[in-house]
Amino acid sequence: MLSIKKLESGYGSMQVLWGVDVEVGERRIVSILGPNGAGKTTLLNTVMGFIKPWSGRILYQNIDITKTPPHKKVELGINIVPEGRRLFPQMSVRENLLLGAYNKRSREKIEDTLELIYNLFPILKERKDQPAGTLSGGEQQMLAIARTLMTRPKIMLLDEPSQGIAPKVVDSIMNVLDRLRDEEKITILLVEQNIMAALEHSDHVYIMDQGRIIVEGDAKEIVSKIPDYLRAFIGL
Amino acid sequence: MDPGLIIFLFLQGLVLGSIYGIVAVGLSLIFGIARIINLSHGALIMWGAYTALTFFVGYNLSPLGSLFIAIVVGLSLGASIFYLVLRRLIGAHELTTLLATFALSIFLEEIARLNYGLDYRGFSWSLGVVKIFDYRLTYSSILAGVIALSTVIILTLFLYKTRIGSALRGVAQDPVGAYICGIDVNKIYALGIGIGFGLAMMSGVIITMYNPTGINPYLGAPYLLKSFVIVVLGGLGSIIGAYVGGIIFGLAEVVLFPLYDYLHFHSPMSMTLFTEFVILLILLLIRPYGLFRR
Amino acid sequence: MSSSQTSGKIFTPLTITLIIIMLVIGFVGGYYASAVSRPSAPAITYTYSVPYTSVATQTLYIERTIYQTLLTSPPATTPTTPKPTTPPPTLPSEIVIGMAVPLTGSQGEVGTAGFNGIKAAIKWVNERYGGVHLFGKTIPLRLVYYDDESSKDKVVQYTERLITVDKVHFLLSSYSSPLVFAQAPIAEKYNMLLINWGGASDLIHLQGYKMIVMVWTPASLYMTQAIDALLSVKKDPKIVLIYKDDEFNRMVAGGVRNYSKKLGLQIVYDKAYPTDIKDFTPYLTSIAPLKADALIVGSHFADGQLLTRQLADQEIDFGFIAMNIAPCYTDYYKAFGNLAEGIICPSHWEVGASYTPEIASKLGVEWFGPTEEEFVALYREIVKDPTARPPYHAASGAAAVLILVKAIEKAQSLDPMAVRKVLGEMHLITFFGEYKIDPVTGIQIAHKMILVQWQKGNLVVVWPPEVAKSKLVFPIPTWAEKKAGKQATP
Ligand SMILES: Nc1ncnc2c1ncn2[C@@H]1O[C@H](COP(=O)(O)OP(=O)(O)OP(=O)(O)O)[C@@H](O)[C@H]1O
């Protein structure tokens, strides 16, 4: 579904990614784990096009999207729930969601998607007229996921959805990811710090450090493959 | 004091304030959407005034017609300038965009100077006057105030009731969030800056409806300064704030001037302007982000 | 994270190029801006200077000159006997006059007009008059000049260069108060005589300089003729005075105020307005109920136009309206059409309003120089345009040359000090008008402003009576009458 090949990028003259290869199969949850500063966010933002790739290729459903601008990627069905959520703080929950349905493709299904979202996150329905900036951290994360869902993605990149959220809420968000994969057929590329939650819900796992993929493997077997020096960093 | 004068001054203040408001709105809009302080705002106002002059003198077109020409020209100019220059400067250091718009301002002024020379031009477009007790307001200035108000209403409706309007607000609040919604953020920036330029040029035409004289290549600078103060008063980036700020200034002027005049100040209008800055300072102490910014 | 596709780098080649372009443009813009800004006090201090600091000094000064020159008429002739100086061992083959003048920049147009007037006068001296009569010989004048580009820095540089490198005998000033203000201390430093034909600000002469001599009317006397004209048609008028709050117009207003006080006239409203005024309505609201007879305005271009517009809109009528600068230009009539009728503007000189040898002999003052016809013809030769109409800047420049030549002849010396001494005593009439200065400050006190009034679509000289071409219209038609098409007909 999405293959990232020898991707390199960075900021200014500082290189962060050094030839990253990642494969994401259709209808799977793939996780990328790694210590702070490993380059996970940089990877997702490069895939989205917020950061220009220096070299390497990004293929989506066998089309080269390396140079496609972000809003075109959204139209193609690839979208992100970014680090820091990037909501519109002065708009109401509903306005945030409606703006998510900006594209023609998503506008046509707007009622269905809204129903799905209120079904997945009933709290958002209650809060629908409240400005997004006044929601709690967990609610904001739900809204961020919901807004991305409004664009009807086929693959969703999530950058640490559990960040700064109570464990119970993390659970429910993770369960939502399972449901999205199973019921909505959405492929998921997940970046996480919460190792336990990630391992539990992922099909395949990549371990990243210093801008490189160190190991990859099945969620069940990966733990044994992680080099010792990294274990402490990622909380094992 | 005679009650007729009070009513006249109040109306006069509203008209003036409404015009100040529309003059400031374009500056606020561009800052709100692109975080760019448009130092060419004054030069665009100047070009708006010349648009009115040129079409009135050359083609007998009333300033009402020039309004539309100014909007269209400003819109295209703003969008082109965005794609040519400002696009690469979005998110760059403020100083960079400040310098870029300053350069544009000088460029626009010097073109005007080459084209029109340094003479002070003016024209006579008169629709007559309304007598308010013993005092007179020109119809054209009342019209200017009303057009300014309607423009702000239309702009607000556009921003809050249309899809593109929401996209503009979205980009203003978080450009990355806007990308995620599938919005072509560059196009929206171009549109926003275009509207800002269009409003600036249009307000130049509106100014000539209040005062069709003294048109010269450097007429914009005091308006830029005044807009700046008004925009800060209303809250940087807020449309309503800019307009309300303008109204406050307009009313403050008609109240303060007679007061200082009565108190035998040597230059009552300078005192009035000074007091406006004091009002701004006090207000910023109470509300550091201006009246309408959260 | 950078908020767009661009990387976070600020100094890409593009931005650097932009910054360079902007700096270049910024300098150009700054240069124009500096050329129009007001003069600043010179940084150099002089041991003998009488620093001009307070308003009180200025007021005192104005009272003194007005008192001396306008109320008590000056002695008809000042006896000046050529000093018996022994001729210098070698007489120069020519007398070199130096000048830095704005031929380009914001003052370029008027500066050029003055420059052409100066060339016309030099041509007259060399070709018609035969040269400067010195020690029984005639010596021609030669002009050395630089274009100061309306820049205060350049005018200072060139003034210094003219004195130290070109070693000129005498200097003519640049044009516009800020530029003359900037160059005056340089001339003073070298004890070089500077004939000021282009800076009307009194302040130039209130710095304690001894070597600066003014040819045309200073700001403080700009509007006093208007008051005389007003008094000739209306007894005990009620006057409204408003003026732009800049240095020049503060002096204009100060002159009006003091002169009115001397004459016991009533100024019923006396207020300044800010330089960037965009709306006169508040002033007009205060003025309207006063029902005054005369409006005197210390204005410039834009504000003068705006005031006219708003007076007309508000239909606030005066029998007499005199305004600086704006109404003196044809643009004014273009902008206002019939509404301009009757508005009066003070001017230093106009074609058709020249002094003549007859006037000089009637006043009992010595005459020197070409007549108006001669001057206009020479001017047209110089500008190569047989229909050119020299503006007052040209006449003032020409007068500077003529006055200098006469003073050299009277002094029989090329020593700036000696010539300066003669200039302090000399009373002369040229086609440009009278010349006589306050001997201490060098301020012009005899040259009279003429008043021009818009009458039936033309600017007509109506004052002073000796050169007037038409009668002053008073009271002028009301705004309502003018809107209905009535003109100011004498
Ligand atoms: N906008 C930026 N400009 C310059 N350097 C950056 C920027 N953002 C991140 N970096 C640097 O790039 C490297 C990778 O950062 P990145 O945010 O991708 O790490 P991460 O794996 O997402 O870390 P975390 O788990 O803390 O979110 C870090 O060294 C960081 O300092």
Ligand SMILES: [Mg+2]
């Ligand atoms: Mg991260």
